[in-house]
Amino acid sequence: MGLRTFVAGWPVYRQLTGTDPFGRGPAAQSDRSAGLTARTETADRVARSVCPYCAVGCGQRVYVTDGQVTQIEGDPGSPISRGRLCPKGSASRSLVTSPLRQTTVRYRRPYSTEWEDLDLDTALDMITDRILAAREQTWEDVDSDGRPLHRTLGISSLGGATLDNEENYLIKKLFTAMGALQIENQARI
Amino acid sequence: MAEAHPVGFQWVMEAKRRGAKVFHVDPRFTRTSAVADTYLPIRAGTDIALLGGVVRYILDNELDFREYVLAYTNAATIVSEQFADTEDGDGLFSGYDPNTDSYVQTSWQYAGHEQDSGSGHTAKERDGAAGLIHESHGAQVHGQAERDETLQHPRCVYQILRRHFARYTPEMVERVCGIPREKFLELARAWAENSGRDRTGALVYSVGWTQHSVGVQYIRTGAIIQLLLGNMGRPGGGILALRGHASIQGSTDIPTLFNLLPGYLPMPHHADHPTFDDWVDSIRHPGQKGFWGDARAYAASLLKAYWGDAATPENDFCYDHLPRMTGDHGTYQQVLNMIDGKIKGYFLLGQNPAVGSAHGRAQRLGMANLDWLVVRDLFMIESATFWKNGPEVATGEIVPTECRTEVFFLPAASHVEKEGTFTQTQRLLQWREKAVEPPGDARSELWFFYHLGRRLRERLAGSPHRRDRALLDLAWDYPTHGPHDEPSAEAVLREINGYDVSTGRPLSSFTEAKDDGSTAVGCWIYSGVYADGVNQAARRRSRHEQDWVAAEWGWAWPANRRILYNRASADPQGRPWSERKKYVWWDPQAGEWTGHDVPDFERTKPPTYRPPQGASGPAALAGDDPFIMQADGKGWLYAPSGVLDGPLPTHYEPAESPMRNPLYGQQANPTRKVYAHPVNSVNPSPPQEHSQVFPYVFTVSRLTEHHTAGAMSRTVRPLAELQPEMFVEVSPELAAETGLTHLGWAHLISGRAVIEAKVLVTDRLTPLRVDGRIIHQLWLPYHFGYEGLVTGDSANDLFGITLDPNVLIQESKVGTCDVRPGRRPTGPVLRDLVEDYRRRAGIVPGERPPTVTTPVLRPAGRSDDGPREKGADHA
Numbered sequence A: 001m002g003l004r005t006f007v008a009g010w011p012v013y014r015q016l017t018g019t020d021p022f023g024r025g026p027a028a029q030s031d032r033s034a035g036l037t038a039r040t041e042t043a044d045r046v047a048r049s050v051c052p053y054c055a056v057g058c059g060q061r062v063y064v065t066d067g068q069v070t071q072i073e074g075d076p077g078s079p080i081s082r083g084r085l086c087p088k089g090s091a092s093r094s095l096v097t098s099p100l101r102q103t104t105v106r107y108r109r110p111y112s113t114e115w116e117d118l119d120l121d122t123a124l125d126m127i128t129d130r131i132l133a134a135r136e137q138t139w140e141d142v143d144s145d146g147r148p149l150h151r152t153l154g155i156s157s158l159g160g161a162t163l164d165n166e167e168n169y170l171i172k173k174l175f176t177a178m179g180a181l182q183i184e185n186q187a188r189i
Numbered sequence B: 001m002a003e004a005h006p007v008g009f010q011w012v013m014e015a016k017r018r019g020a021k022v023f024h025v026d027p028r029f030t031r032t033s034a035v036a037d038t039y040l041p042i043r044a045g046t047d048i049a050l051l052g053g054v055v056r057y058i059l060d061n062e063l064d065f066r067e068y069v070l071a072y073t074n075a076a077t078i079v080s081e082q083f084a085d086t087e088d089g090d091g092l093f094s095g096y097d098p099n100t101d102s103y104v105q106t107s108w109q110y111a112g113h114e115q116d117s118g119s120g121h122t123a124k125e126r127d128g129a130a131g132l133i134h135e136s137h138g139a140q141v142h143g144q145a146e147r148d149e150t151l152q153h154p155r156c157v158y159q160i161l162r163r164h165f166a167r168y169t170p171e172m173v174e175r176v177c178g179i180p181r182e183k184f185l186e187l188a189r190a191w192a193e194n195s196g197r198d199r200t201g202a203l204v205y206s207v208g209w210t211q212h213s214v215g216v217q218y219i220r221t222g223a224i225i226q227l228l229l230g231n232m233g234r235p236g237g238g239i240l241a242l243r244g245h246a247s248i249q250g251s252t253d254i255p256t257l258f259n260l261l262p263g264y265l266p267m268p269h270h271a272d273h274p275t276f277d278d279w280v281d282s283i284r285h286p287g288q289k290g291f292w293g294d295a296r297a298y299a300a301s302l303l304k305a306y307w308g309d310a311a312t313p314e315n316d317f318c319y320d321h322l323p324r325m326t327g328d329h330g331t332y333q334q335v336l337n338m339i340d341g342k343i344k345g346y347f348l349l350g351q352n353p354a355v356g357s358a359h360g361r362a363q364r365l366g367m368a369n370l371d372w373l374v375v376r377d378l379f380m381i382e383s384a385t386f387w388k389n390g391p392e393v394a395t396g397e398i399v400p401t402e403c404r405t406e407v408f409f410l411p412a413a414s415h416v417e418k419e420g421t422f423t424q425t426q427r428l429l430q431w432r433e434k435a436v437e438p439p440g441d442a443r444s445e446l447w448f449f450y451h452l453g454r455r456l457r458e459r460l461a462g463s464p465h466r467r468d469r470a471l472l473d474l475a476w477d478y479p480t481h482g483p484h485d486e487p488s489a490e491a492v493l494r495e496i497n498g499y500d501v502s503t504g505r506p507l508s509s510f511t512e513a514k515d516d517g518s519t520a521v522g523c524w525i526y527s528g529v530y531a532d533g534v535n536q537a538a539r540r541r542s543r544h545e546q547d548w549v550a551a552e553w554g555w556a557w558p559a560n561r562r563i564l565y566n567r568a569s570a571d572p573q574g575r576p577w578s579e580r581k582k583y584v585w586w587d588p589q590a591g592e593w594t595g596h597d598v599p600d601f602e603r604t605k606p607p608t609y610r611p612p613q614g615a616s617g618p619a620a621l622a623g624d625d626p627f628i629m630q631a632d633g634k635g636w637l638y639a640p641s642g643v644l645d646g647p648l649p650t651h652y653e654p655a656e657s658p659m660r661n662p663l664y665g666q667q668a669n670p671t672r673k674v675y676a677h678p679v680n681s682v683n684p685s686p687p688q689e690h691s692q693v694f695p696y697v698f699t700v701s702r703l704t705e706h707h708t709a710g711a712m713s714r715t716v717r718p719l720a721e722l723q724p725e726m727f728v729e730v731s732p733e734l735a736a737e738t739g740l741t742h743l744g745w746a747h748l749i750s751g752r753a754v755i756e757a758k759v760l761v762t763d764r765l766t767p768l769r770v771d772g773r774i775i776h777q778l779w780l781p782y783h784f785g786y787e788g789l790v791t792g793d794s795a796n797d798l799f800g801i802t803l804d805p806n807v808l809i810q811e812s813k814v815g816t817c818d819v820r821p822g823r824r825p826t827g828p829v830l831r832d833l834v835e836d837y838r839r840r841a842g843i844v845p846g847e848r849p850p851t852v853t854t855p856v857l858r859p860a861g862r863s864d865d866g867p868r869e870k871g872a873d874h875a
Ligand code: SF4
Pocket: A051, A052, A053, A054, A055, A056, A057, A058, A081, A084, A085, A086, A087, A088, A089, A090, B004, B005, B006, B007, B008
């Protein structure tokens, strides 16, 4: 290392001679950080997305490397958020990669004190059985005057405000066809 | 707003930088208050008194935007001589029926329309949360109404408003809200000064406003101010609801709600809508003005989208497949029914009622009494583990080995693991691309419901039962892809948009919807989102490459229109009100409406157009009727129907209040929805005895670092670290009065629960001088629960269940409580403490609180009675 390079390596020298007199930018950069590359630069793919928390709807760019989400950043093109994210939006990579996420089906049988494992396919079959049984037990065809009711009040559902429109559409369509009237979501709360 | 919608708040700061004055009204000094020009602490639950004071200030000083008000609102319309105001009824309007705690609205109608308009008796509408149906359109009015353009007629809306709000003086605002009159006047003056031809003002509220027993009337009061000042349908104006979830607007438009079908079509009622024609006519009101006149096309096209080939004009498009309402089927009624053992199975889809809903104990006891529960979430939430870790396990009320509920926990896909649209708070749909596959068994709701429906249909194939026809006839063919057979979200979006049944061509607008079965439209207000076969919600032209309206970023319903009713941004002749506020205007050369946005008006209908005699539907709207979904084309200062608790907002105390209503003998909303169930209760309020047992007012709200019931934030390390603990904020004065110490513990007691929290003594809370006494308020975050990285007691456990009558939303932003130093008891003695308070407060299980606290002077059906003396002065 020559003297020149050595001196230029001093942050204070760079601060005094460069374009960063307050030492908050390039002047303060160490060799190590100069050699780093942002995860966003090496990503395989970037998906255009939207923050999943509040209804401001801030734009997100989701960076993916080797099939894993490596970074989520604000989308500077968004006329709503202009690239910004709040603490929650900024934490959404931690949300989707949280080690606390459940990734397997869990089952609690009646009167049990513990969870058990259950195969996803079996769970769907069991839920199908229970829906059909609940409809059979609680079905109301007509009211006391013979006017159609065509429903069950034995099944309830709550949720939708964190879901996609397409999902809410299928939920409403299927439940309505099942005669399950009692579906609600956070908009009521 | 800085706390709960931080990135949206950048625009407020932007406006402030350009000279706007920011007022912040909140019981607690927050990050928003810190950067506002003026902060006004308010007693929780008194916003109508404050805003009513602003209405009076505008009218008294004649500061309304007169030309706008005359042309675009119903200020000049004459109201029935049968109408009697709350000012004459001590807090009750004419038509009150004490047997059902609801109004007969006949006397509220426009003069000459008493019998043929309105919705009659409103008790049934309350059960059906009918106010929500009016989210996108006003209630009906037939034909033309009588007007007095001079605004002098004593029964014109303008004069009725003046009389109604005459007592909402700055002194009264101070007495009710605890806001000093000078500060109030500063707010009223600034609001009025910043409105008119050259300027517009925006009213921004967060949906805590809706969580009151008078929530809808809060927003109505804001609407009256914004109409008087000419701030509706104009750039920089409006009433902007900051909704709390990524797609909560979408989940109302395409509702997962019991009383609605997509596009605000009502779910049919067994008695009122036995046939398809009855149902359609109840929406379109034959003979009425406005775009709901085409409701038959929207309704037929929805049923066609649901039941495909099976839906034909001959069988009324399978109308009889729709389930029918008979009363209140809302989420709180459901929970009480669970406790009573009437409900077998419950689905929770990304929602956590054990923490997020009012009266958490009732929620958990309800879930502990099901046959089965399906929880779909990213994390193991409180609502999935109540049988094991809930507070009722500690008190012995839920014993795991005796709890029969079978629980299925199915992991869900996150927002980056599926594609689809969210509708954000300004009706803007934004498509998300899928970034990665969901882990393990995690799946989207789209996957779960598609495959659940497939299995149900397979199992029922060949079923002889009538009840199974609706499932078997269902149009349920969606293309799938990938290793898990994920259904195509774009195919679903295309169905939502609507298409021509014979050619498959996507519709470009709801005006193409037909009532003969030739079109299928899943949600008519979203029609156009897939126009030309292009996913318009996926558009992402950078803000740097388009104008400030940014019409090519996502897609807004309806018709990609960014400001609703924007015809009002031009004067009656179609000219911009001012150069500065130019937005949409009539171009006489081209013979069409034009401007920065998609005009919210028939493109070639000139301002001079006058409807021919007998016209109905859109053709009956004049060229200067900007409120095109309203039955008379006008903005409603006075609502002759559609709002169940009064044509005008009136200050009532919250259902739980330490104070007598200073304005009327009627204490609280006389039409609020109450549930007399043993698990539910309301703390006593004056004029009842024992209100001093719960002497303090508490309110709850969000922290920036957490999200609602905490499932998406208490599980996320950086957020959990930023706000690691449940706490309660109290003023130094209250701390001294009750012996609380900073960073020590406190427990709060209501008639439902006791919870504990760490104490933060702070002057962010101020004792308020109200009606000659001091009222202390406490503040709590409502995010905490017993699962996740950081845990704590749930503030919503403190609330009981009392609902707004219009939309059945609970009052969970204000209640009364007591507070004591130290930790709460544990184990069964915890319930003893609550029982002790209940006994001292005289709470009887299952008892109905008194809804009417003043003599009913003009009962329903006797509205021709003359005016009576006012009730006793309760001040
Ligand atoms: S980043 Fe923050 S403000 Fe933006 S949508 Fe997400 S939660 Fe809301």
